[in-house]
Amino acid sequence: MSSTSQKHLNFVAEPMGDKPVSDLAGVGDVLGKRLVEAGFDKAYTVLGQYLVLKKDSELFKEWMKEVCQANSKQASDCYQCLNDWCDEYKSTIQLYESECTSVEKERWLFDPQFSNLPSRDPIDLQFKDVTYTVNMGFRKGRKEILHQINGKFPGSQLTAIMGPSGAGKSTLLDVLSGYRKTGVTGNVYVNGRNRNLDTFRKMSCYITQDDRIHALLTVLENMRIASDFKLGNQLKPHEKEARIEEILTVLGLYEHQMTMSGRLSGGQKKRLSIALELISNPTVMFLDEPTTGLDSHSCTQVVNLLRFLANQGRTIICTIHQPSAKLFQEFDEVYVLAQGKCLYQGSTDKIVPYLQSVELPCPMYHNPADYIIELACAEYGTDKIDLMVRSMENGECIRWLKDPSLVMSLEELRKIYPLSTNAKDDSSLEATSPLSQLKILMKRGFVKTKRDTTLTHLRIGVNVFLALVLGCLFVKAGNEGSRVVDNYNLLFAILIHQSMTTMMLTVLTFPTELSILLKEHFNRWYSLKMYYASVTLLSIPISVVCCTIFTITIYIMSGQPMEWSRFGMFFAISLMMDFVGQSTGLMVGAWFDVVNGTFLAPTLSIPMMMFAGFGVTLRDIPNYLRWGTYISYMRYGLEGYVGAIYGEGRATLECDEAPYCHYRYPSKFLSEISMRGDQFWYDLNALIINFVFFRICAYFLLRWKVIAVR
Numbered sequence: 072m073s074s075t076s077q078k079h080l081n082f083v084a085e086p087m088g089d090k091p092v093s094d095l096a097g098v099g100d101v102l103g104k105r106l107v108e109a110g111f112d113k114a115y116t117v118l119g120q121y122l123v124l125k126k127d128s129e130l131f132k133e134w135m136k137e138v139c140q141a142n143s144k145q146a147s148d149c150y151q152c153l154n155d156w157c158d159e160y161k162s163t164i165q166l167y168e169s170e171c172t173s174v175e176k177e178r179w180l181f182d183p184q185f186s187n188l189p190s191r192d193p194i195d196l197q198f199k200d201v202t203y204t205v206n207m208g209f210r211k212g213r214k215e216i217l218h219q220i221n222g223k224f225p226g227s228q229l230t231a232i233m234g235p236s237g238a239g240k241s242t243l244l245d246v247l248s249g250y251r252k253t254g255v256t257g258n259v260y261v262n263g264r265n266r267n268l269d270t271f272r273k274m275s276c277y278i279t280q281d282d283r284i285h286a287l288l289t290v291l292e293n294m295r296i297a298s299d300f301k302l303g304n305q306l307k308p309h310e311k312e313a314r315i316e317e318i319l320t321v322l323g324l325y326e327h328q329m330t331m332s333g334r335l336s337g338g339q340k341k342r343l344s345i346a347l348e349l350i351s352n353p354t355v356m357f358l359d360e361p362t363t364g365l366d367s368h369s370c371t372q373v374v375n376l377l378r379f380l381a382n383q384g385r386t387i388i389c390t391i392h393q394p395s396a397k398l399f400q401e402f403d404e405v406y407v408l409a410q411g412k413c414l415y416q417g418s419t420d421k422i423v424p425y426l427q428s429v430e431l432p433c434p435m436y437h438n439p440a441d442y443i444i445e446l447a448c449a450e451y452g453t454d455k456i457d458l459m460v461r462s463m464e465n466g467e468c469i470r471w472l473k474d475p476s477l478v479m480s481l482e483e484l485r486k487i488y489p490l491s492t493n494a495k496d497d498s499s500l501e502a503t504s505p506l507s508q509l510k511i512l513m514k515r516g517f518v519k520t521k522r523d524t525t526l527t528h529l530r531i532g533v534n535v536f537l538a539l540v541l542g543c544l545f546v547k548a549g550n551e552g553s554r555v556v557d558n559y560n561l562l563f564a565i566l567i568h569q570s571m572t573t574m575m576l577t578v579l580t581f582p583t584e585l586s587i588l589l590k591e592h593f594n595r596w597y598s599l600k601m602y603y604a605s606v607t608l609l610s611i612p613i614s615v616v617c618c619t620i621f622t623i624t625i626y627i628m629s630g631q632p633m634e635w636s637r638f639g640m641f642f643a644i645s646l647m648m649d650f651v652g653q654s655t656g657l658m659v660g661a662w663f664d665v666v667n668g669t670f671l672a673p674t675l676s677i678p679m680m681m682f683a684g685f686g687v688t689l690r691d692i693p694n695y696l697r698w699g700t701y702i703s704y705m706r707y708g709l710e711g712y713v714g715a716i717y718g719e720g721r722a723t724l725e726c727d728e729a730p731y732c733h734y735r736y737p738s739k740f741l742s743e744i745s746m747r748g749d750q751f752w753y754d755l756n757a758l759i760i761n762f763v764f765f766r767i768c769a770y771f772l773l774r775w776k777v778i779a780v781r
């Protein structure tokens with residue numbers, strides 16, 4: 072064995088060399104035997120055990136090279152043999168079941184290509200003088216976050232953007248991926264040409280730090296939905312299934328395909344996020360802190376996976392906080408940022424000589440990754456940062472890259488990648504037609520609604536409970552002349568329930584949906600219009616169900632007039648109030664986060680209530696405030712309810728519970744509250760107009776939000 076392998080081996084166990092296989096036990100034994108059967112008479116079996124227990128891909132590759140050389144065999148024979156071995160091993164030695172599963176997960180080591188993902192030209196990403204400025208708000212001026220930085224991220228490489236917190240890592244990733252456009256100056260080049268954002272978005276994907284996946288769908292359902300969005304009819308159904316199966320197998324998620332995504336571990340969620348984007352076979356992948364929050368084993372799994380994806384020809388760029396020395400070695404290149412400037416750009420191996428060259432030698436036994444972050448944090452003074460930025464020419468210097476001689480100039484890149492492959496592509500950003508997007512969104516939304524315990528189950532439960540409580544409290548109030556005021560209070564309570572319950576549910580749940588929408592929309596799964604159409608359509612059945620249960624129960628229990636027409640009017644107003652409430656919730660939820668939304672939505676509803684004519688009758692509202700009654704949807708709701716129950720020529724009420732009923736004649740009550748009782752259609756139309764108007768406003772707010780975050 073070479074001295075490097077020998078050195079590595081000493082970390083693990085004594086090398087066994089070509090010791091007879093029969094002397095060995097456990098995993099290494101099985102592996103050795105299998106290799107010997109396959110004609111590899113010299114097998115360094117202990118490394119098989121090491122591979123299983125420690126999963127060091129580099130060491131394994133090195134070991135396999137040695138075995139192949141020692142046996143004068145082709146590497147592919149060895150790969151094949153080990154692949155077969157893994158299945159056999161799994162079925163025969165239960166003791167090592169879990170370890171073997173880990174090996175299986177790393178089967179990609181043996182199989183250097185995804186057979187179902189066609190290969191593409193590598194993408195070389197370069198950027199020059201990139202500056203990013205944000206507007207700090209009224210009279211606060213602007214703040215520059217990235218300061219004229221430069222860089223070169225060659226294709227087929229795994230690059231880490233490192234730096235202390237607040238250095239601008241995520242910002243740089245956002246700028247390079249095109250997620251952030253406003254306030255960006257400078258140039259980003261893709262294979263030597265100015266980046267065309269639409270074309271670039273089709274070949275790249277962005278995986279956010281938080282795992283924005285649909286928790287109520289299984290892994291397989293999530294994958295199928297993603298493949299429907301991203302592949303459309305490009306592939307036949309069985310080809311899509313084959314691609315999904317292969318990605319899940321390679322990413323070690325095959326065994327968890329029936330698990331609800333919300334129940335996956337942090338590392339599995341991260342791998343699922345990657346799997347979802349891999350379906351469209353992107354050439355460039357941006358990942359924001361893919362290892363944050365993961366234990367060291369999951370970190371290694373994720374970084375190994377990224378390494379593998381880069382080996383396949385993808386350009387993988389991710390931000391990372393402070394990697395361990397072992398993890399750090401997995402990256403081809405690192406780009407270190409401090410205060411929005413580039414401190415180092417180059418290979419992980421050259422970081423120590425680089426530090427030496429700027430007379431900031433890395434102390435013995437110190438992880439170079441830790442040391443350079445300490446320097447970037449200005450722990451050794453800000454002058455050191457300036458020194459390093461100067462020596463790196465703020466990212467312009469390529470001397471420390473893995474192989475500077477292979478780094479091509481923009482001109483050379485343009486020659487190698489002819490214009491046709493980069494030419495402007497006028498096809499739509501999404502892979503499927505708007506109608507297909509709507510169909511898939513509806514299918515997904517329907518499954519989620521069925522499983523959602525808050526939006527669906529709890530909402531139905533609340534409606535039943537409230538109808539029973541109010542029904543008991545106002546029992547038979549609808550027909551009794553002495554209880555007209557009670558009944559009026561009940562109508563107002565129903566009005567508040569119909570509008571506020573749905574509004575608050577939307578305000579509380581929509582921001583979570585919004586974060587997924589932002590990711591999926593940026594990654595071109597669907598258009599905003601189709602998403603919004605699906606949200607509107609999906610809200611109808613559940614609103615109708617809740618409204619039906621509630622209105623039937625309360626209508627009967629509170630003894631309202633048993634006439635179909637009046638019930639129909641009562642139901643129509645209830646449903647419209649529900650829709651209007653939901654639209655208001657969408658407007659607030661689209662623009663504000665949960666905390667602000669929870670405060671603002673009820674606060675904004677108070678003037679609506681005041682102008683409804685409940686506390687102060689419409690007649691008593693001062694002239695200069697009367698406009699408020701026209702914009703209050705609650706006024707139309709209350710007027711509609713009153714019209715349905717007491718208007719339209721309602722006959723004299725019963726007077727069984729008191730000797731004198733002041734409002735025995737409904738017309739008397741109507742004149743007291745200054746309502747006419749014949750304005751049902753006017754009120755219903757006004758509510759429909761409010762609903763349409765709020766929906767349109769919510770759409771534009773959502774659109775504005777999608778643009779504003781970028």
Ligand SMILES: Nc1ncnc2c1ncn2[C@@H]1O[C@H](COP(=O)(O)OP(=O)(O)OP(=O)(O)O)[C@@H](O)[C@H]1O
Pocket residue numbers: 205206207214216234235236237238239240241242243
């Ligand atoms: N919209 C904004 N308005 C004001 N400052 C901003 C804005 N966006 C980013 N910043 C500032 O820019 C700097 C860089 O932010 P960024 O999120 O890129 O840092 P980071 O290196 O990714 O940090 P972390 O590792 O903590 O995520 C921070 O100081 C941040 O406060």
